[in-house]
Amino acid sequence: MDVSSFFPIWSKLTAFEQQTLKNSAFIKKIPAGTVIHDGSADCMGLLLVRAGQLRAFILSGEGKEITIYRLFERDVCLFSASCIMRSIQFDITISAEKDTEAWLIPIDVYKRLMESSAVIANYTSEVMGTRFTDVMWLMEQVMWKSFDKRLASFLLEESVIENTETLRITHEQIAAHMGTAREVVTRMLKYFQTEGMVKITRGCIEITDRNRLEALSE
Amino acid sequence: MDVSSFFPIWSKLTAFEQQTLKNSAFIKKIPAGTVIHDGSADCMGLLLVRAGQLRAFILSGEGKEITIYRLFERDVCLFSASCIMRSIQFDITISAEKDTEAWLIPIDVYKRLMESSAVIANYTSEVMGTRFTDVMWLMEQVMWKSFDKRLASFLLEESVIENTETLRITHEQIAAHMGTAREVVTRMLKYFQTEGMVKITRGCIEITDRNRLEALSE
Numbered sequence: 371m372d373v374s375s376f377f378p379i380w381s382k383l384t385a386f387e388q389q390t391l392k393n394s395a396f397i398k399k400i401p402a403g404t405v406i407h408d409g410s411a412d413c414m415g416l417l418l419v420r421a422g423q424l425r426a427f428i429l430s431g432e433g434k435e436i437t438i439y440r441l442f443e444r445d446v447c448l449f450s451a452s453c454i455m456r457s458i459q460f461d462i463t464i465s466a467e468k469d470t471e472a473w474l475i476p477i478d479v480y481k482r483l484m485e486s487s488a489v490i491a492n493y494t495s496e497v498m499g500t501r502f503t504d505v506m507w508l509m510e511q512v513m514w515k516s517f518d519k520r521l522a523s524f525l526l527e528e529s530v531i532e533n534t535e536t537l538r539i540t541h542e543q544i545a546a547h548m549g550t551a552r553e554v555v556t557r558m559l560k561y562f563q564t565e566g567m568v569k570i571t572r573g574c575i576e577i578t579d580r581n582r583l584e585a586l587s588e
Numbered sequence: 589m590d591v592s593s594f595f596p597i598w599s600k601l602t603a604f605e606q607q608t609l610k611n612s613a614f615i616k617k618i619p620a621g622t623v624i625h626d627g628s629a630d631c632m633g634l635l636l637v638r639a640g641q642l643r644a645f646i647l648s649g650e651g652k653e654i655t656i657y658r659l660f661e662r663d664v665c666l667f668s669a670s671c672i673m674r675s676i677q678f679d680i681t682i683s684a685e686k687d688t689e690a691w692l693i694p695i696d697v698y699k700r701l702m703e704s705s706a707v708i709a710n711y712t713s714e715v716m717g718t719r720f721t722d723v724m725w726l727m728e729q730v731m732w733k734s735f736d737k738r739l740a741s742f743l744l745e746e747s748v749i750e751n752t753e754t755l756r757i758t759h760e761q762i763a764a765h766m767g768t769a770r771e772v773v774t775r776m777l778k779y780f781q782t783e784g785m786v787k788i789t790r791g792c793i794e795i796t797d798r799n800r801l802e803a804l805s806e
């Protein structure tokens with residue numbers, strides 16, 4: 371499948387715009403663990419995820435992390451092109467959580483298309499609105515939701531992403547996703563275990579009572 | 589001064605677009621305390637603030653609040669037009685903190701201009717990027733900054749906005765700006781008072797050591 375099936379508003383583009391994208395887009399392979407966008411340092415272009423998983427997060431001065439959103443197959447990574455929007459004045463880091471393949475539309479090509487096409491400019495706004503919505507959701511979680519509910523939601527979400535009841539994830543990694551300390555995660559997981567909702571083994575967390583976790587997360 | 593001096597990219601618009609805006613924009617007077625946008629309920633259009641002060645905040649299910657950003661003279665209020673961006677799927681409330689006058693560009697007019705003009709569409713993206721930056725700043729504050737530093741910053745900011753060292757604001761109002769409980773604010777203000785940074789009187793907080801508050805906030 372070529373780039374046309376991954377660019378969401380393809381049928382609304384002019385023949386010239388379609389040809390420009392076809393001529394310039396190429397497949398980029400991103401091995402798991404690669405940082406593809408670090409603060410405001412890089413600006414490779416728009417990425418259309420063909421397969422794999424990307425993670426966007428912010429970092430504190432002391433190196434703490436919190437996951438802002440994740441991108442999966444057919445998602446569009448806009449912040450790898452954030453330099454074309456002058457008003458985006460925050461630093462976000464994007465890394466590949468799994469081996470990822472994406473169509474890359476080079477930054478200068480996308481910039482030119484966006485400047486000349488209202489359709490592409492409005493589409494870009496819509497992508498930004500989607501990420502803005504992700505961040506507002508997270509803000510509400512962090513502000514109003516207690517940590518036990520957030521952790522229950524996180525475990526259920528991981529279970530859906532990985533399609534398993536047995537999550538291979540460390541307490542440290544969960545802490546980095548959730549913007550908290552490892553000790554806080556460990557303490558809450560132990561409480562979940564005494565309540566029979568999970569079983570903790572070395573390097574794994576097994577979901578043993580999905581219904582109760584779901585009830586808690588709501 | 590007419591709408592041309594408040595619409596930031598006026599000189600980049602076509603004569604037709606300028607005329608459309610001039611014909612449709614009108615002054616809206618918003619008394620202090622008025623809620624102009626409530627969740628996703630209203631969608632009046634784009635507001636260009638001529639004078640006054642608007643406040644955007646989110647509400648928890650239990651009625652707790654946190655201020656997301658504020659808008660002053662010459663700022664553009666995009667979320668009063670959020671219905672034209674389908675991907676904006678969060679509820680924000682906007683109210684007038686002071687008597688406000690703004691140019692209102694009706695929603696159907698702005699929608700049509702945005703759909704046909706790449707310049708206006710990209711400008712809209714830039715405004716959204718600015719608000720996105722505000723929210724990311726707040727997220728970093730909430731995640732990584734201790735409450736004493738946040739409160740010191742808030743008092744200094746209020747002092748700049750109101751141009752006074754004596755703030756007429758209740759602990760309850762501060763709590764609503766900062767997304768916390770009144771008791772938490774009261775406790776920290778008392779600590780600031782014992783440290784000689786502020787003086788608390790009925791309904792007022794006087795800043796008595798600006799330098800130390802600034803040092804704390806950094």
